[in-house]
Amino acid sequence: MSLQDLVKSSPKDSKVKTNFASSMQSVDGAIAALPETQRSKPGFALQVINELLDSANSEDHAAIADGKITAPIEYQDSRGFVFYANDLYKGISSQVAQADPEVHKVIDTSFTKKR
Secondary structure (H helix, E strand, O other): OOOHHHHHHOOHHHHHHHHHHHHHHHHHHHHHHHOHHHOHHHHHHHHHHHHHHHHHHHHHHHHEOEEEEOHHHHHHHHHHHHHHHHHHHHHHHHHHHHHHHHHHHHHHHHHHHOO
């Protein structure tokens, strides 16, 4: 049973916490497999951010119908992608601001704008 299925069917099951921790460990391991020099390059981080935001957009489309949230899990996925993309941007924002202040302003405004 996937973590998502477990959360839907038995959210208080002790396996949720264990499976979540295992999933996060896998994600952290995948991130750590990339050299820090690559992860900290603005061009690379911006590509990752772009993909995260594309995924968030897809999840939003799946979550919202007639202006209402009809699939809460998809909406939560979308929000998670946006939050993580924002965190990634914070790590490179000073480099982007120095290289191209206008681009930084647009990106920063987009992350802080209320939906």
